[in-house]
Amino acid sequence: MNEKYEESFDSSAELVTEPASCEKYRPALEYTFFQELIDNLPYALMTLLGSTVIIIGLKSSWWGWGLAILYAMYSITGVFWIILFLCPYCHLFNTRSCPCGYGRLAARWRAPKDSRLFREKYKKHIPVIVPLWFIPPLTGGIMLIKSFSWLLFLLLIIFILDAFMILPLFARKYGCTHCPQKDACPWMEGKDTI
Numbered sequence: 001m002n003e004k005y006e007e008s009f010d011s012s013a014e015l016v017t018e019p020a021s022c023e024k025y026r027p028a029l030e031y032t033f034f035q036e037l038i039d040n041l042p043y044a045l046m047t048l049l050g051s052t053v054i055i056i057g058l059k060s061s062w063w064g065w066g067l068a069i070l071y072a073m074y075s076i077t078g079v080f081w082i083i084l085f086l087c088p089y090c091h092l093f094n095t096r097s098c099p100c101g102y103g104r105l106a107a108r109w110r111a112p113k114d115s116r117l118f119r120e121k122y123k124k125h126i127p128v129i130v131p132l133w134f135i136p137p138l139t140g141g142i143m144l145i146k147s148f149s150w151l152l153f154l155l156l157i158i159f160i161l162d163a164f165m166i167l168p169l170f171a172r173k174y175g176c177t178h179c180p181q182k183d184a185c186p187w188m189e190g191k192d193t194i
């Protein structure tokens, strides 16, 4: 932790208003609205594909549709969960340097918090959304074993490619690689960003 940054915290206050002026923590890149939109595409695609896998896997039954809608609602709730409970602890809160735009959205509803707690909050809140990556493969996989379908198989492959390869790669190469706090982030720890 940079000394100047540490000094910007009032020892008696929990909230942090502005980080100290410091090159190390001044984000180098600012994203346009269009770039923020692009950054959100893999997650949106994962939600769409995941819901479709559930619908097709469950033979377009009413409960298949019901579960797919629940999955999509869970995915949207997950976004707001991160915005409300993680972003306030981020150095990129309320800046245009957050690649997906969540940081600016978070500032509408939350005050900035002590960014020294970011790592702890990341480990606490990211697991809330992790099941989104596993519900469709589990549902689709079970249904494939019960009754094989090429359409479901293809959808599953595309979902897995998007959720487990494109989305993490996109996050690392497009966004996190420019993040000034990547060294302190559990997601980026030990990962090559070049």
Ligand code: SF4
Pocket (backbone or CB within 6 Å): 082, 086, 087, 090, 091, 092, 093, 094, 098, 099, 100, 101, 102, 103, 104
């Ligand atoms: S970089 Fe991540 S944690 Fe930081 S404000 Fe953006 S979405 Fe939130």
